Amino acid sequence: MLKNKITCLIFSCDKFSDLWNANLKLLRHNWIERDFETYIVTDKPTDRKFPDITIIAAGSEREWSERLKYALQYVKTDFIFVTLDDYFLIKKVDNARMEHLVNLMERYVYDYIRLYKKPTKATSKRLNGEKGLYHIKTDINYSVNLYPSFWSKKFLEYCVREPRTAWMFEVNLHKCAVEYGARCLVSYQEDYKILDVVRKGKILNKATRYFKKNPGIYEGTRELQPISYEIKLWFKTAIQERTPPYLFKFVRCMYVRFGGQSFTYQMDKEQKSF
Secondary structure (H helix, E strand, O other): OOOOOEEEEEEOOHHHHHHHHHHHHHHHHHOOOOOOOEEEEEOOOOOOOEOOEEEEEOOOOOOHHHHHHHHHHHOOOOEEEEEEOOEEEOOOOOHHHHHHHHHHHHHHOOOEEEOOOOOHHHEEEEOOOOOOEEEEOOOOOOOOOOOOEEEEHHHHHHHOOOOOOHHHHHHOHHHHHHHHOOOEEEEOOOOOOEEEOEEOOEEOHHHHHHHHHOOOOOOOOOOEOOHHHHHHHHHHHHHHHHOOHHHHHHHHHHHHHOOOOOHHHHHHHHHHOO
């Protein structure tokens, strides 16, 4: 049983509260044996209530990382399952597999297990005796990220020492992992298969197609992202994944110079200013 070992934190905000019903509907349907405390961490107070979910309104005056820090006071377990409001669970979860992963963290003192394989270039050697589990090279950008993952509470507490937006928090996570000496793994088993639903406040086309095939899940009225944006996003991700380290900074600089946004570039500038 996971009840006494993990707590689930689903991060959101008031502007994304239209996703809550659909997210929770799929969570309940696909993780039937879920027996642990689950919280939605948001900014503004709300009158909405769910029988099996507690809402933590951490305050809109707080930055994203500060809301996470605030939520940690409610966590009584040593491990935390972290996910986001627009990551919809679309495949049945093998609860025994999840228990195995948490037991592995507990027994061998791992700090983080990512359940989403990207970025694949951060994947290192396979963990001996384990199927689909690999070590993570924490010196790679976004090697530790906000895709669905198990965290040790102590490591997560270390990561929230400074106020940061969600984007700058995530881009700094791998540096926190290096400083902390975090022992990190990634699973290639699709233990928690997600549908990425929203980017820049708009519904992605693949999410729209999924909702058409599976009516009654999401009934909001968000705008649809132009397909051109998704093509651009695909190319950006592909370039990031395939660019050799010695070329990365040059390619990134050119991308920013021609109007692109890069949080790794922003992070490097921030660190040089100190």
